[in-house]
Amino acid sequence: xxxxxxxxxxxxxxxxxxxxxxxxxARLGGDxxxxxxxxxxxxxxxxxxQFEGVAKVLLADAAHxxxxxxxxxxxxxxxxxxxxxxxxxxxxxxxxKSIIPRIxxxxxxxxxxxxxxxxxxxxxVRPIYAGNAFATVQSxxxxxxxxxxxxxxxxxxxxxxxxxxxxxxAADSGLSRVTGAxxxxxxxxxxxxxxxxxxxxxxxxxxxxxxxxxxxxxxLQAAIGASRAAVDAGYVPNDYQVGQTGKIVAPDLYxxxxxxGAIQHLAGMKDSKVIVAINxxxxxxxxxxxxxxxxxxxxxxxxxFTAELG
Amino acid sequence: MKILIPIKRVVDYNVKVRxxxxxxxxxxxxxxxxxxxxxxxxxxxxxxxxxxxxxTEIVAxxxxxxxxxETLRTALALGADxxxxxxxxxxxxxLAVAKLLAALAAExxxxxxxxxxQAIDDDANQTGQMLAALLDxxxxxxxxxxxxAAGVATVKREVDGGTExxxxxxxxxxxxxLRLNEPRYATLPNIxxxxxxxxxxxxxxxxxxxxxxxxxxxxxVEPPKRxxxxxxxxxxxxxxxxxxxxxxxx
Numbered sequence: 001x002x003x004x005x006x007x008x009x010x011x012x013x014x015x016x017x018x019x020x021x022x023x024x025x026a027r028l029g030g031d032x033x034x035x036x037x038x039x040x041x042x043x044x045x046x047x048x049x050q051f052e053g054v055a056k057v058l059l060a061d062a063a064h065x066x067x068x069x070x071x072x073x074x075x076x077x078x079x080x081x082x083x084x085x086x087x088x089x090x091x092x093x094x095x096x097k098s099i100i101p102r103i104x105x106x107x108x109x110x111x112x113x114x115x116x117x118x119x120x121x122x123x124x125v126r127p128i129y130a131g132n133a134f135a136t137v138q139s140x141x142x143x144x145x146x147x148x149x150x151x152x153x154x155x156x157x158x159x160x161x162x163x164x165x166x167x168x169x170a171a172d173s174g175l176s177r178v179t180g181a182x183x184x185x186x187x188x189x190x191x192x193x194x195x196x197x198x199x200x201x202x203x204x205x206x207x208x209x210x211x212x213x214x215x216x217x218x219x220l221q222a223a224i225g226a227s228r229a230a231v232d233a234g235y236v237p238n239d240y241q242v243g244q245t246g247k248i249v250a251p252d253l254y255x256x257x258x259x260x261g262a263i264q265h266l267a268g269m270k271d272s273k274v275i276v277a278i279n280x281x282x283x284x285x286x287x288x289x290x291x292x293x294x295x296x297x298x299x300x301x302x303x304x305f306t307a308e309l310g
Numbered sequence: 311m312k313i314l315i316p317i318k319r320v321v322d323y324n325v326k327v328r329x330x331x332x333x334x335x336x337x338x339x340x341x342x343x344x345x346x347x348x349x350x351x352x353x354x355x356x357x358x359x360x361x362x363x364x365x366t367e368i369v370a371x372x373x374x375x376x377x378x379x380e381t382l383r384t385a386l387a388l389g390a391d392x393x394x395x396x397x398x399x400x401x402x403x404x405l406a407v408a409k410l411l412a413a414l415a416a417e418x419x420x421x422x423x424x425x426x427x428q429a430i431d432d433d434a435n436q437t438g439q440m441l442a443a444l445l446d447x448x449x450x451x452x453x454x455x456x457x458x459a460a461g462v463a464t465v466k467r468e469v470d471g472g473t474e475x476x477x478x479x480x481x482x483x484x485x486x487x488l489r490l491n492e493p494r495y496a497t498l499p500n501i502x503x504x505x506x507x508x509x510x511x512x513x514x515x516x517x518x519x520x521x522x523x524x525x526x527x528x529x530x531v532e533p534p535k536r537x538x539x540x541x542x543x544x545x546x547x548x549x550x551x552x553x554x555x556x557x558x559x560x
Binding site (some may be wrong): 105123 | 436528540549
């Protein structure tokens, strides 16, 4: 068995998601090759080679891969496939989700998305219905193509020394190009990878009142999210939304403020390690899943919470 | 310009799904079904492009059981011009749906196809990208803004940590993210009008597509139950417990 892992990187360095994908590949067993498709991406290739268990890093260099489009990234990976590979793995991030399905379709094989556990080289566990159920699925296709949930696989140790081999990049399809990127320059961590998430609901009452959460978020280096009700009420933009139709988060600590706990919100956060709920209604469903429920007026409790952290 | 919008009938997002006791799947009998929320955003975007004069025809398409006609009628009420159902009782997996849509695209020759980024039942997030690969079209997945001019689609898309802008030659595939737009509601007069709009039916066999499932579901289980319900009396106790018991803050 040989596994091809697609590295996510910014050329100079490797994204942490790649480590999680390599960890999932290690669980499959077999040789691990990592494809770094980029431009002047020696830095990323060297970082990939240092993960324990990586036998070989394949480095494809081309100007059009500096910020690759999905079709160009997929075609460089496809130039190696099917080859000797039994599995293709990437993290289930925006990168992996864009490219992996193209590879599966071109190979005429099924893809298994957001794998959270590997039971056998052909048998995988994955969440469906936003994590309200878990399906165990088996693929009989000759190549298994997977995206893996980063929170389910811990990064392997570094200190390895895989060989770096240069390969040809596939030609530019010319169908599309990336013309710009605006990365959020927020002091706050990203919602889906933050260790602490504080979300506000309709109980906050206004857009202005969301600022109340900011002081607490600063103290805890937390990301700020929201329930769909708060988004629908126009308090915050849609990309704050945590829930079945928004973002799925699983931080170490999730603090729900003024959120009643609609099913569709719970679906997006109930895998958090520790859940705190602050709500004035003692009957709110959110308390049924909270580890620490605090009943009372959020407008008094949130500032008190912030102050107590010192 | 013709736009094709594939839509999926799914369990309504407000329904709490239950796993069947025999572990064979999720119980969908007598459960409210609706259009996949991300597909509503796709329909809305197509309708806005038509209102702007960019699109001339919107064709909604769904793959699945006969009841998908209801979902297609909803799309017609929201502004699609006609609808096509690719009818089958087979459980359709994303690769099969992508093949059906690719076959239909060869007949319909749309310049743009807008799909929801994922369906809220199987959460696969595959069909749009697979379809783009099968057609050798460019794609912009997770779109938050779409502009079309002179045969080029300029799409702002959500990436981890921000947005990225992609320019694509048409024909192309766009998949929708939440921020793209806020879908409208169907008005009663439009629901009535939708009943008269054309809805045709075809089959996988007519499109010459093998839709046999590739993945076998061995079992479906409920997620581990969360033991909640703990309460604290005040903020002092909360912070103390987060520090010493849960050890999630310092």
